[in-house]
Amino acid sequence: MAVDVLRRNNVKVFGRGTQPMVFAHGFGCDQNMWRFITPAFQNDYRIVLFDYVGSGHSDLRAYDRTRYGTLGGYAEDLLDVCGALDVRNAIVVGHSVSGIVAVLAAKREPQRFAQLILIGPSPRYINDGDYVGGFDRADIDGLLETMEKNYIGWANYLAPAIMANPDRPELAAELAESFCSTDPVIARRFAEVTFLSDNRADLVEATVPSLILQCSADIIAPPEVGEYVHRHLPLSTLRVMQATGHCPHMSHPEETIREMKEYLSGKARAA
Secondary structure (H helix, E strand, O other), rough: OOOOOHHHOOOOEEOOOOOOOEEOOOOOOOHHHHOOOOHHHHOOOOOEEEOOOOOOOOHHHHHHHHHOOOOOHHHHHHHHHHHHOOOOOOOOOOOOOHHHHHHHHHHHHHHHEEEEEEEOOOOOOOOOEEEOOOHHHHHHHHHHHHHOOOHHHHHHHHHHHOOOOOOOOHHHHHHHHHHHOOHHHHHHHHHHHHOOOHHHHHOOOOOOOOEEEEEEEEOOOOOHHHHHHHHHOOOEEOOOOOOOOOOOOHOOOHHHHHHHHHHHHHOOOOO
């Protein structure tokens, strides 16, 4: 029986352009987080939104612990969506872990992608020798343990730190609500896969041009990470934003849109 990918991944397509712009959300989020960004592009692009299996309004019955035991499973979701829509020459906008998911997908099927826009990507969250990922292994183990023992408390504690815009508490509240609306078993598995992955070696094999949007203060992907990705990802452009936090598409949409449009118009300069 053929899989109905569009239903499985809650795919939405709109816009008046022809070139596809595919938006891939981060951990604990869903496609609704892109609502401040998409209106600026819908006149010129064919907007594609989706939820990973296990997130948002995807079909939870399709969740498979083995498939989604690596980021490769999430890259398969992205490629499945592109395949179902026969997407070519696409721009993929990936937030957080989806920045690396987009790199993995572009490695597998580079012919589908024209450009990648990576918002706060990190190939490894754990410090390793001279590599600064932002966390020690004990930090990640503690985070995963807290998720398992008190998921609601974990979500309400971490969301404001991730958003890092205390003057707009409604954004942190939305992120916490998004965390809490996700099945906690699936969320913990996704967190484990995200925070324990090491995809540094995948960067050097990528061939699709990319824009890295690095926030100036981000506890999840600190500036050293953005610089590392830029050094090791061929054909990449790094832009350091004034935006703070890990979700500039929500907290600073105007700056995010401006950087995206400058890059896509060919006017962006490397930081």
